[in-house]
Amino acid sequence: MDTPFLYGRIAENENFTNRKSETEFLEKNFRGLINTIIISPRRWGKTSLVHKVAKLVSKENKDIIVCQVDIFNCRTEEEFYTVFANSLLKSTTTIWEEFVSGVKKYLGRLAPVVSISDATQTYELSFGIDFKDSRLSYDEILDLPQVIANDTKKKIVVCIDEFQNINEYEEPLAFQRKLRSHWQKHTSVCYCLYGSKRHMLLNIFNNYGMPFYKFGDILFLSKIERGEWVSFISRRFSSTGKKISDELSGLIADKMKNHPYYTQQLSQQVWFRTPDSGCTQKNVEEAFNSLIDQLSLLFANIIDTLTPKQINFLLAVADGVSNFSSKEVLTKYKLGTSANIKNLRKATLEKDLIDVLPGNVIEIQDPAFEYWLKYVYK
Numbered sequence: 033m034d035t036p037f038l039y040g041r042i043a044e045n046e047n048f049t050n051r052k053s054e055t056e057f058l059e060k061n062f063r064g065l066i067n068t069i070i071i072s073p074r075r076w077g078k079t080s081l082v083h084k085v086a087k088l089v090s091k092e093n094k095d096i097i098v099c100q101v102d103i104f105n106c107r108t109e110e111e112f113y114t115v116f117a118n119s120l121l122k123s124t125t126t127i128w129e130e131f132v133s134g135v136k137k138y139l140g141r142l143a144p145v146v147s148i149s150d151a152t153q154t155y156e157l158s159f160g161i162d163f164k165d166s167r168l169s170y171d172e173i174l175d176l177p178q179v180i181a182n183d184t185k186k187k188i189v190v191c192i193d194e195f196q197n198i199n200e201y202e203e204p205l206a207f208q209r210k211l212r213s214h215w216q217k218h219t220s221v222c223y224c225l226y227g228s229k230r231h232m233l234l235n236i237f238n239n240y241g242m243p244f245y246k247f248g249d250i251l252f253l254s255k256i257e258r259g260e261w262v263s264f265i266s267r268r269f270s271s272t273g274k275k276i277s278d279e280l281s282g283l284i285a286d287k288m289k290n291h292p293y294y295t296q297q298l299s300q301q302v303w304f305r306t307p308d309s310g311c312t313q314k315n316v317e318e319a320f321n322s323l324i325d326q327l328s329l330l331f332a333n334i335i336d337t338l339t340p341k342q343i344n345f346l347l348a349v350a351d352g353v354s355n356f357s358s359k360e361v362l363t364k365y366k367l368g369t370s371a372n373i374k375n376l377r378k379a380t381l382e383k384d385l386i387d388v389l390p391g392n393v394i395e396i397q398d399p400a401f402e403y404w405l406k407y408v409y410k
Contacts, residue, residue, distance in 0.1 A: 036268035039296035050260040058085045067248025070226035075293035099123035104194040174214040181220035191224040196232040208243040261285035275310035289399040345376040350405045
């Protein structure tokens with residue numbers, strides 16, 4: 033029997049949980065060609081949301097092409113262009129001959145090389161010149177969505193995952209200016225840009241001095257509400273003939289603070305342990321403790337990368353401290369002087385260990401790590 037819970041992969045169909053308002057918002061923006069930036073911590077379901085809306089829009093409107101680009105593995109500007117062009121041409125063609133024809137038509141000046149894998153029957157585009165040493169530019173690639181839209185008389189939505197990675201390129205600010213200067217002129221194309229490093233994305237899109245300031249609507253994903261999780265978990269258990277009460281479904285969500293990835297993971301572990309007679313609180317507690325044990329080595333490795341003061345700062349965050357500069361807190365958690373707090377916050381934020389919420393509220397991003405800090409590490 034297949035497990036009814038899915039995590040670590042794109043959630044589709046019955047595995048997709050709620051997000052009704054976000055789905056409607058993004059669908060309207062895609063149809064209206066409104067640029068959209070999606071921001072949330074890691075593993076909150078951004079990619080699944082975009083994938084769902086992309087399928088929905090593509091199915092209902094044949095005049096819209098949605099291209100999904102993942103730049104997670106792109107470490108240079110040149111790699112970005114190659115992945116961008118590949119994704120766009122694959123999204124706008126259906127067969128090998130069309131792909132090759134598109135490469136020749138749109139990118140012939142860039143000395144393209146197309147290769148096909150015998151094993152997987154997939155094809156990839158690369159470029160036969162070094163752009164740093166060439167007088168040629170990537171203008172053709174950056175304008176490719178609009179050019180294809182003009183030729184096909186269709187609208188194109190380009191979705192780029194892990195967009196914050198462009199900050200790691202050799203000249204990130206110049207690259208952002210280049211992207212903005214091209215993309216803002218596209219009339220039949222819109223861009224959906226998203227990623228998992230909230231502080232970096234906020235700096236790109238919400239900083240007055242940055243090229244992408246006010247580029248489009250910003251959608252902050254929130255956690256899925258507890259009531260939605262209760263309904264979802266109960267429904268998924270029931271679909272496989274197993275029983276769980278609303279109370280215990282809520283306990284699963286509570287233990288993982290409604291975190292999408294972890295709530296699905298813990299639900300699966302509980303489901304594995306649930307007998308035909310139905311789920312018990314003991315099943316939930318055993319599954320939770322087992323999951324924390326599984327993650328302990330990973331969390332210990334994280335601790336090994338931190339300074340003593342950074343660890344103490346995280347312990348204070350886990351304990352719900354809000355006034356970090358008070359004499360009592362500085363003494364209790366051995367944080368040194370109040371001047372250290374800004375640096376500790378910056379360091380742990382850049383390591384994706386904390387998140388700063390509206391109202392300047394600081395919380396540990398990973399609820400399992402937070403529990404481990406409070407009850408295992410201490």
